[in-house]
Amino acid sequence: MADDDIVIRVRGLRNSFGEQVVHEGLDLDVRRGEILGVVGGSGTGKSVLMRSIIGLQIPDEGEITVFGENTVDLEENEAIEIRKRWGVLFQGGALFSTLTVAENVEVPIKEFYPNLDPALLDEIASYKVVMTGLPADAGPKYPAELSGGMRKRAGLARALALDPELLFLDEPTAGLDPIGAAAFDELTLSLQRTMGLTVFLITHDLDSLYAICDRVAVIADKKVIAVGTIDELVALDHPWIEEYFKGPRGRAAVATQEAGKGKAGAD
Amino acid sequence: MSAPAAFTDDSAGGTLRFTGSLSLANLGDMPERLAAYDGKVEHIDLTGIERLDTIGAWTIHRLAQRTGADIKGLNADAQHLFDQVQAADQPVVIRVQHAPAFYRVLGEIGEATIQTFKTMVGLLGFLGATTLAFGAILKSIFVPPRRFRFNATVQRFEVVGVSALGIIGLMSFLIGIVIAQQGAVQLRQFGAEVYTINLVGRLSMRELGVLMTAIMVAGRSGSSFAAQIGTMKLTEEIDAMRTIGVSPMEALVVPRVLAAVVMMPLLGFYSALVAMMGGCLLCWIALGIPPVTYIQRIREVVPISDVYVGMIKAPVFGAIIAIAGCFQGMLVEADAEQVGLRTTAAVVQGIFLVIVLDAFFAVFFSSVGWI
Structure with missing residues (x-):
């Protein structure tokens, strides 16, 4: 595959906290325009991998390139150029608590494009808020006044503020009710289709994996043990992957997915 | 690097032709120039653009709304983007609306006074609750199980x-x-x-x-x-x-x-x-x-x-x-x-x-x- 089509390339990544080694020789490629699901047991370092890629965690060893640029020890002004091109949704939303939802969305735009007309800025923030499925009256609310699901949507609106090419989502559907989670999946998919996004999606939600992911990367034993479509992964015959996708929850997710397809076919 | 966004007018037919990349990074001062443009616009032609993001789509959407012009030259993806942006066009309040300064100061003084009294009453109540808890613990010394x-x-x-x-x-x-x-x-x-x-x-x-x-x-x-x-x-x-x-x-x-x-x-x-x-x-x-x-x-x-x-x-x-x-x-x-x-x-x-x-x-x- 041509280098141009690989948005994120990780080679030989090693991360450790004191004695505890989280990653050792981890390799991963994320292709342009795909939704890559990242799964793994609790504590296998999914979030640490994301933090390494976006430069919040300096790895001990290894090479990480995003958009063809090495992001490990990057100069500050070069790092800003790359940060403009991605958006990150943290687990809890990580909204700035002293700003309203709409002001939160404006922060990245103001930071990177300080000369933008304030009226246009307000308009952009408005349609971003509505686009992520928040009610229009959520704009002037403070994060403390929002429910968990609304906080995630507001976080997504902020992550999408700059129309990024690459989107990092850390467990976006955790803690949402099934309807909210399904709506969030649909939203991610529709935004990805519309804006041609590449999505790096950390999740525990099997329904999300089946519904929206093009490929899934499995992290275990400190590295990515397999990447592929779910069918390819299941065919691999690895005990953990088997357990993960064929356990009771995995089977339920498959059933839901097939029921959905059947219905769509009947329509 | 993509070309900056630009537009040319074809004054006879009332058509605005856009070129370049209509995205946040390349927008430059185009929104201001568009706002200042007072010629007649009947058609908006996007055939010549390289790239479109939601912010570009929004700018065009506002222009079309203002002038009542029709948009042509969109491919399927761009059309989808336009539909999304159009669907999201709802009035949203950005900031909390504040009352005039004089009323606000009065309100703050009042609120602070009430708050102080409430805190004092609350503290007194808390003192009572602590005393009761002490009492319960003392009592439990004689009536086991001991809760100290x-x-x-x-x-x-x-x-x-x-x-x-x-x-x-x-x-x-x-x-x-x-x-x-x-x-x-x-x-x-x-x-x-x-x-x-x-x-x-x-x-x-x-x-x-x-x-x-x-x-x-x-x-x-x-x-x-x-x-x-x-x-x-x-x-x-x-x-x-x-x-x-x-x-x-x-x-x-x-x-x-x-x-x-x-x-x-x-x-x-x-x-x-x-x-x-x-x-x-x-x-x-x-x-x-x-x-x-x-x-x-x-x-x-x-x-x-x-x-x-x-x-x-x-x-x-x-x-x-x-x-x-x-x-x-x-x-x-x-x-x-x-x-x-x-x-x-x-x-x-x-x-x-x-x-x-x-x-x-x-x-x-x-x-x-x-x-």
């Missing part, structure tokens, strides 16, 4: 008392030196340097030892009580305790209040002694009074009633500080920012109440004859 948390309390003793010895000692020693030095300078004018000993001895035993300790304990322990309990409130630990049947008042508040009540007199007495040692050092060096004489004079001029005054005030101060800290911690709700605000409030309230009470004590002890 011995380990938790002893651990608090260490945190509130033993760990504070270093900083309180240092502070008191320095304050002793400062009082003696200032006293010596002033009293020398009357040839009464020897009374520096009276000044240091009585002041530190009666007032400063306990007061400075109280301020230090409020800053160290009152704030940490508020922060600990506030964080536990946020992580729903306190709700979990309640559902299991453990009373947070008994498990969290009583050990902390008890620790402060027991430790304050000990720390206060220690502080007074160390302050006198500081004074002793200065008297020896600056005034040439040897330590033996200093100690003898202290025993003559500091009446035992001064020790009583200090030791009666200390536990009351300890209780006030601990109750204010725990009360503010319990008030934390919603978000992490509150923990910071409540911690500050706990220290301010604790120190304020200690100083108010100290004034009452001063008047009271003078009028009962302990002068």
